[in-house]
Structures are given as structure tokens and as C-alpha cells.
Amino acid sequence: AAAFGAAGFSVVCVDPAPPVTEAAAEGADMRTTAFLQPARGVLAEAGLWQRLEPHAAALRVMRIVDAGGDTPEPRIVKDFDAAEIGEEPFGWNFPNWLLRRELVARIAELPNVDFRPGTATRSVLTRESEARVTL
Numbered sequence: 001a002a003a004f005g006a007a008g009f010s011v012v013c014v015d016p017a018p019p020v021t022e023a024a025a026e027g028a029d030m031r032t033t034a035f036l037q038p039a040r041g042v043l044a045e046a047g048l049w050q051r052l053e054p055h056a057a058a059l060r061v062m063r064i065v066d067a068g069g070d071t072p073e074p075r076i077v078k079d080f081d082a083a084e085i086g087e088e089p090f091g092w093n094f095p096n097w098l099l100r101r102e103l104v105a106r107i108a109e110l111p112n113v114d115f116r117p118g119t120a121t122r123s124v125l126t127r128e129s130e131a132r133v134t135l
Helices: 002-006 038-045 049-055 096-108
Strands: 011-015 032-036 057-059 061-066 076-081 091-095 113-117 123-126 131-134
Touching (some): 002 113, 032 057, 032 096, 038 049, 049 091, 049 096, 096 113
Parallel strands (some): 011 113
Antiparallel strands (some): 057 091, 123 131
8 A cells, every 4th residue: 555655546455453553562463574675675665664674674594494294394404694695685574563553654644545444345356457346
């Protein structure tokens, strides 16, 4: 919604649950989301990178673990160091509750974005050139 709104589109954004935007609040999503390097440009264009950058946890090492098969035990572990390919990290990690807080704050600044927390979709009908969503 923030990216489309920042690009000048009229947007209606619905969320069936009111956003939990503080870590200590009941129902806060304490998971994190990783954004790789290309996401920084998208976030900046949406007006979000400036808000998120002070909270960014750099992803300097990427660990791949193969734990598939009959026994869920790590069989192969491989670490990749971002410093081996450049000065920038692979990307950044952010707490989900923080992402929601900053997204809600950003779309509140955009007069062409109508955010409706507590509203769910009842049906979605897609066509080749449009979609019809019933709220």
C-alpha cells in the first residue's frame, strides 16, 4: 500500500486484525523478516527505508542448513560471508511488530491510501485486467 500510494495510485488496504505495533503489546508478532539488498530501493521509494534504517540488523552471514529427510537433523551447514563479495551486507532483518508500526505510520501520511484495519475481504474475483474485491 505504501509503495503504490507513494507512486500516486489510489489504494484501499484492508487488514482483518487491527495492527499490533508495539513489542510489549498483547498479540505482538515477535518474529522477524529479512529483506535482501534489492528491497532497500523499494522501501526507499515507498518512504519506508528512512524510518526502518535506524532499526536495521545487518545480515552479514547467511547460513544454509540442510535438515531434510527422515530425521530432522542438520546434515550440511554452509555459511556465506557478505564481506567476501563486497562491503554491503546481504540485507537487513527487522522485527515484524516494528514493520507494522512503520507501515501504518507511513500510509497515514499518504492521502491517497485508505487503510481499514479490522476489515476483511469476503470474496476476490480476478480477471486478466482487473480484480473485484468484496469487503
